[in-house]
Amino acid sequence: MTAETPEVRSPRSNAWGALRAFRFLLIVYGIAAVAAGWEFVHRDELVDLYLDPERSFADAVGELYPDNPGVHQLRTRQLMLCASLWRSRREMPPGCRQFGGKNILEEARRHFERGRQHGKHIEDLYYDYVQFLRGTGAPQAEIDQAYAEWREKFPLSKRPDPR
Amino acid sequence: MWRTGYILNRTADAVWFLALPYAAIAFALACNQWLPAVAVASVTLWVTIPHHFATWVRAYGLSDDRRRWLGRLTLGPILIFATSLIAASYAPITLILLSILWDKQHVLMQQHGFARIYDYKAQTGSKATAKFDLALNVILFGNLFLTSPFFTPLWLRELYRLHLPLSASAVQTIHAVSWLVTGTYLVIYLLHLLWIVHRGQRLNPVKYLFLASSYFLWYFTAWHAGSALVYAIAGQLMHGIQYLVIAYIYTRRRMQQAGDHGPLASLLTWRGGATVFLTAGAFYAVVYQLVIGQSLAEFGFGVVTLQEAYPAIPHLNIGGLTGATAYDLFATAVINSAAMTHYYLDSFIWKVSDAKTREGL
Numbered sequence: 460m461t462a463e464t465p466e467v468r469s470p471r472s473n474a475w476g477a478l479r480a481f482r483f484l485l486i487v488y489g490i491a492a493v494a495a496g497w498e499f500v501h502r503d504e505l506v507d508l509y510l511d512p513e514r515s516f517a518d519a520v521g522e523l524y525p526d527n528p529g530v531h532q533l534r535t536r537q538l539m540l541c542a543s544l545w546r547s548r549r550e551m552p553p554g555c556r557q558f559g560g561k562n563i564l565e566e567a568r569r570h571f572e573r574g575r576q577h578g579k580h581i582e583d584l585y586y587d588y589v590q591f592l593r594g595t596g597a598p599q600a601e602i603d604q605a606y607a608e609w610r611e612k613f614p615l616s617k618r619p620d621p622r
Numbered sequence: 623m624w625r626t627g628y629i630l631n632r633t634a635d636a637v638w639f640l641a642l643p644y645a646a647i648a649f650a651l652a653c654n655q656w657l658p659a660v661a662v663a664s665v666t667l668w669v670t671i672p673h674h675f676a677t678w679v680r681a682y683g684l685s686d687d688r689r690r691w692l693g694r695l696t697l698g699p700i701l702i703f704a705t706s707l708i709a710a711s712y713a714p715i716t717l718i719l720l721s722i723l724w725d726k727q728h729v730l731m732q733q734h735g736f737a738r739i740y741d742y743k744a745q746t747g748s749k750a751t752a753k754f755d756l757a758l759n760v761i762l763f764g765n766l767f768l769t770s771p772f773f774t775p776l777w778l779r780e781l782y783r784l785h786l787p788l789s790a791s792a793v794q795t796i797h798a799v800s801w802l803v804t805g806t807y808l809v810i811y812l813l814h815l816l817w818i819v820h821r822g823q824r825l826n827p828v829k830y831l832f833l834a835s836s837y838f839l840w841y842f843t844a845w846h847a848g849s850a851l852v853y854a855i856a857g858q859l860m861h862g863i864q865y866l867v868i869a870y871i872y873t874r875r876r877m878q879q880a881g882d883h884g885p886l887a888s889l890l891t892w893r894g895g896a897t898v899f900l901t902a903g904a905f906y907a908v909v910y911q912l913v914i915g916q917s918l919a920e921f922g923f924g925v926v927t928l929q930e931a932y933p934a935i936p937h938l939n940i941g942g943l944t945g946a947t948a949y950d951l952f953a954t955a956v957i958n959s960a961a962m963t964h965y966y967l968d969s970f971i972w973k974v975s976d977a978k979t980r981e982g983l
Contacts, residue, residue, distance in 0.1 A: 477693065480693055480694055481693075481697075484698060484701065484702075487720070488701075488705065491716055491720045494719060494720070495709060495712070495713035495716040497785075498715050498716050498784060499712055499713055501784070501785045504785060506782060506783050506785065508779065508782055508783070511787075513787075514782075514787040514789065516778065516787070518790075519778065519782075519787070519788065519789060519790045519793065520775045520779075522790035523771075523774065523775075523793060523794070524771050524774075527771060527775070528849075529775055529850075577849070579658075579659065579851075580654075580659040580849055580850050580851040581850075582659065611658070613658060614658060614660065615663075615917055615924065
């Protein structure tokens with residue numbers, strides 16, 4: 460083929476050329492498709508991040524970063540679930556059994572207080588705390604103060620009044 | 623051994639590429655100390671959303687590039703929007719994971735790109751330096767993602783939700799391996815630099831100062847585990863502002879080189895082009911916020927909120943302002959402001975006593 464001869468490209472090479480332009484997107488979506496397939500196959504299996512008897516996310520991350528404000532938030536959720544099971548006299552998973560009765564609430568309060576010292580960006584620590592105080596029969600003034608703190612730190616929150 | 627080259631010029635690089643990361647950290651720490659968490663949303667609205675707008679201008683604003691990338695510029699967005707909508711229904715965790723990982727790849731590639739510009743401008747490094755730099759960025763950012771207290775809970779949670787639980791000891795093993803790989807690669811990279819110098823080639827010191835500043839920001843804020851606010855704000859400021867700067871300068875320069883006289887070019891290439899560019903970006907952010915149905919109060923760093931201005935009055939049985947009623951109040955304020963601006967302008971633009979005005983009548 461001389462330099463003057465125009466290159467004749469087969470339909471297959473044209474298609475490959477078009478695909479090559481999209482190769483980055485194809486790689487990204489190829490990887491994502493595998494993850495999506497995995498997620499879709501397991502879609503009906505519920506994941507308990509807090510009280511899974513085999514492996515709980517809250518326990519794993521709590522072991523890694525015990526003083527992280529996010530971990531305190533996970534622990535408060537975990538303990539509030541334990542408290543709910545304890546109140547309804549249902550069977551407690553292993554993650555809850557280390558705390559007996561009233562200890563659950565004291566432990567939850569401790570995590571709320573420690574988490575709120577440094578986790579001012581974690582809304583759950585403030586919103587759940589109002590609900591926690593209400594649920595444990597705290598004085599109305601204390602509930603109102605916690606509510607005011609939540610509104611002050613998250614003025615644009617769309618969540619309903621937790622009181 | 624050294625040869626200096628700049629992306630823009632000495633002063634501009636010192637401001638936008640070397641000092642900006644430290645200023646962003648200081649601003650983020652101040653936000654964390656004195657502002658509510660909504661400050662992250664405010665930085666997103668003021669910087670990140672306008673930086674998306676800068677991409678649209680850069681990608682679709684140059685006629686030459688529109689012709690070259692026609693297929694990708696049209697089919698790409700359609701494909702991404704369509705698959706995202708489908709994934710939101712059938713594989714939402716994958717969609718979140720994809721968005722997080724692609725974001726990380728995108729930010730590290732931006733810093734890699736700037737590093738390449740530094741070598742290009744100063745004619746430094748060797749042919750192999752591009753690959754060594756890419757590996758350096760991938761490994762340093764990958765290590766940050768895998769080992770930092772900011773990111774570890776994030777990817778670990780998603781793995782649990784995907785039914786791939788890892789124990790704490792398995793995570794610690796991943797951390798140790800990641801640090802080992804990073805340390806080993808840093809030694810290899812140093813040997814590469816020594817090899818370049820040994821061959822009589824030059825290194826651009828500004829490139830290494832730039833990379834050190836960028837990674838200082840990421841590593842410092844990702845280990846500042848007390849607050850996700852600091853990483854989010856500082857990272858967005860560095861990435862968004864540097865992108866806005868390069869997108870504006872590049873697009874304007876290309877338009878001037880091409881002799882483009884279209885409406886967009888005439889807006890960007892005149893003296894006040896930067897102001898037009900930033901104002902258009904802010905306007906885009908407002909429209910974006912309205913389209914996704916979020917509060918415009920997020921622009922105010924949580925300091926200015928209509929809801930807070932009208933709290934509940936319990937003894938009169940009057941509730942506080944809801945998001946919807948606050949929006950109604952805001953809309954009323956906008957309508958009134960437009961009307962009052964009209965009243966004010968009309969108070970002097972129609973004066974018959976003004977000679978210039980009389981000429982047009």
